[in-house]
Amino acid sequence: MQGGLALRTLALFGSSAQQERWLTALADGSVLGSFALTEPDHGSDSVSLETVARRDGDAWVIRGAKKWIGNGASGGITFVWARVDDEAAEEHGAVRCFLVEQDAPGYTGTVIRGKASLRAIHQAHIVLDDVRVPLDAVLPGTKSFKDASTVLYATRSGVAWSALGHATACYEASLAYATQRVQFGKPLAKFQMVQERLTHMLEDLTAMQLYCRRMADLETAGDLRPTQASLAKFHNTRAARRIASTARDLLGGNGILLENGVMQHMADIEAIHTYEGTESVQALLLGRDITGMSAFA
Template sequence: MDDLRLGIGASRHTDYFKLSEQLDETQLSYLVRTREFVDHEVLPVINGYWERAEFPWPLVEKLAGLGIIGDGIEGYGCPSIDPLSAGLIHMELHRGDGSLGTFVGVQSGLAMRSIAACGSEEQKQTWLPPMARLDKIGAFALTEPEHGSDSVGLETSARRDGDSWVLNGSKRWIGNGTIADVVVVWARDAEDEQVKGFLVEKGTSGFRARVMEGKGSLRAVWQAEIELTEVRVDEAHRMPGANSFDDCAEVLVATRQLCAWMALGHAVAGFDAAMDYAAKRQQFGKSLTSFQLVQQRLVHMLADVTAMQLYCVQTARLASEGALAPTLAGLAKLHNTSKARTVLAEARDLLGGNGVLLDFHVIRHMLDIEAIHTFEGTETMQTLIAGRDITDISAFT
C-alpha cells in the first residue's frame, strides 16, 4: 500500500507538508480505496453525466461495494469510520465529482446522521442498515423557498391529529428528494411552535417532488422542489429525539465541517489539473512551467491547498475529541470554500481556452464549488457567526 501513499490529494505535489505520513493503516485504506474508485470509475465517465444533468446510477451501484457510507455512525451495519477517514472519503469523492460527493453527503451526513442522532431504535434498525448498503436512499428536507440562511424560521407545519401528524409546506434544494426512499422532513409543530423531524416514505399521499432544472452547478445530482399537502404520517414516523431546531443544528455542525473537506477535494482537482497541463503545454518553445509567472501562480495555489489541508486535519482531530465547536466548523467551511474558488479560478485561467472544456476537468469543479460555497451556510452567515463568537457582539441586525 505504500506505493499508493500519494498524499492528501491526487499527486505527490499536493501533500507538500507530508500530512499523509500521519495516517494510520485504516485511514490510508479508506483514502486509497476511494481514490482508486474515483480514478478508475468516476473520472472516465463523469463529464457526460454532468453535461447531460443525468444522475449517475451505475456509479452509485459500484459505490455501494466500497463500504464507505455512514460517516462514523456506530453500529447498524455502518462501517467504522473516524472523522479523519470520513473527511478523506469526502475529499476524494469531490476530487472526482461534486455531484457524486454531494449525493453521499446527503445520504450519510444528513439523512443517516439525522436518523442516528434523533431516531428511535426501531427507526434506526429499519433504515440505517439498508442505507449503509445503498439499498435505500435518503434525503434531508430543511431548506424552503423563502428560508435558506434563516432556516430556523421555517414555515412547513406539523399538526397532531390523533395518532398521526399532518404536514403542510414547501421545501427547495433538497438533494436526492426525487429518488429517496425516506425523506427527513423538518417541520414546525403548530401547537408548541418547536421544530420537529419526521420520516416520510416514498409514495406517501400528498408528497410531491420534482427535479429542479437549469442548474449550472452540481448538475449530475438531482435537487428537488417538494410540496407537502396534507401529508399524513404516523406518530411512529416522528423522530423522538428531534424536538427543536437545535437538534437539527447538531446534525448540520458535522456536515459543515465536511464541507471543508469537499472544498479541498475540488481545489486538489484544480491544482493537479493545472500542474499537469502546465508541465505538458508548450508555448514559445518551452513548457509553461518554465515561466516565472506560471511558477508563482502554481506556488500560490499550492499554499492555499496546503492551508486548506491543515484546517481539515485539525477539525477532524477536534471532532474525534468531541471538541469541534460550531464556530470552528463554520470557519473551516468559510476558509476552504473561499480558497477553493481562488485555486479553481487560477487553474481555469492557466489552462487558457482549454480551461472551459470539460475534458480538462477544471470548469466542472469551478462551477460545482459555487454550490458548496453557498450550502450549509453562506460565507456571510459564517462570518457573522464567527464574528459574534470573537467579539461577543451580534451583527446580524
C-alpha cells in the same frame, strides 16, 4: 447527503424502531435519504421555516414546501423539518423532524432542472400537501431548530473536505498542463509568473489541508466546536474558488472545456460554497462567536 445529513439525522435523533427499520438501508444505499430544511422563502433564515405539522387523531399532518432537497425525489425517505403548531414554543419555536416516505399521498418531489453545478446528484422541490404520517414518524430526539443546526454543524467539516478535493484536482490539472503546454518556445511551467501562480495555489491548498487535518484530530477527540467547522468551511470553500479560478485561467481556452477537468470542479465549488450555510452566514456565526454579539438580524 446520504451519510452526512440523512443517516446522521436518524442516528442522532431517531427512535430505536426507526433506526432498526432504516439505518442499515440508508448505510448500504438501498434506500436513498434526504434532509429537508430549506424552503422556497427560507434559505439562510431557515430558522423561520413555515412548514407546519399538526396533530390530527392518530396522525401528524404536514403542510408546506421545501427547496433544494438532495435525493428529495428519489423514491426513498425524507427527514422533513417542520414547525409543530400544538406544542409550547421552545428557544427557537417548537421545530421537529418527521420521517416521511416519499410515496406518501400528498408528497410531491420535483427534480430541479437546469443546474450547472453538482450535476451528479439531483435536488428537488418538494410540496407537502397535508401529508399524513403516523404519530411515531416524529424523530423523538428533535425538539427545536437547534437540532437541525446540530446536524449541519457536523456536516460542515465534510464540506471543507470536499473543497479540498475539488481544489486538489484543479491544482493537479494546472501543474500537468503547465509542464506540457509550450508557448514562446518553452513550457508554461518555465515562466516565472506561472511558477508564482502555482505557488499561490499550493499555498492555499496546504492551508486547506492543515484545516482539514486539524479538524479531523479535533473531531476524533470529540473536541470540534461548531464554529471551528464553520471557519474551516469558510476558509476552504473560499480558497477552493481562488484555486479553481487560477486553474481555469492557466489552462487558457482549454480551461473552459469539460474534458480538461477544471470547469466541472469550478462549477461544483459554487454549490458547496453556498450550501450548509453561505460564506456570509459562516461569517455571522464566527462573528457572533468572536464578539459575543449576534449580527444576524
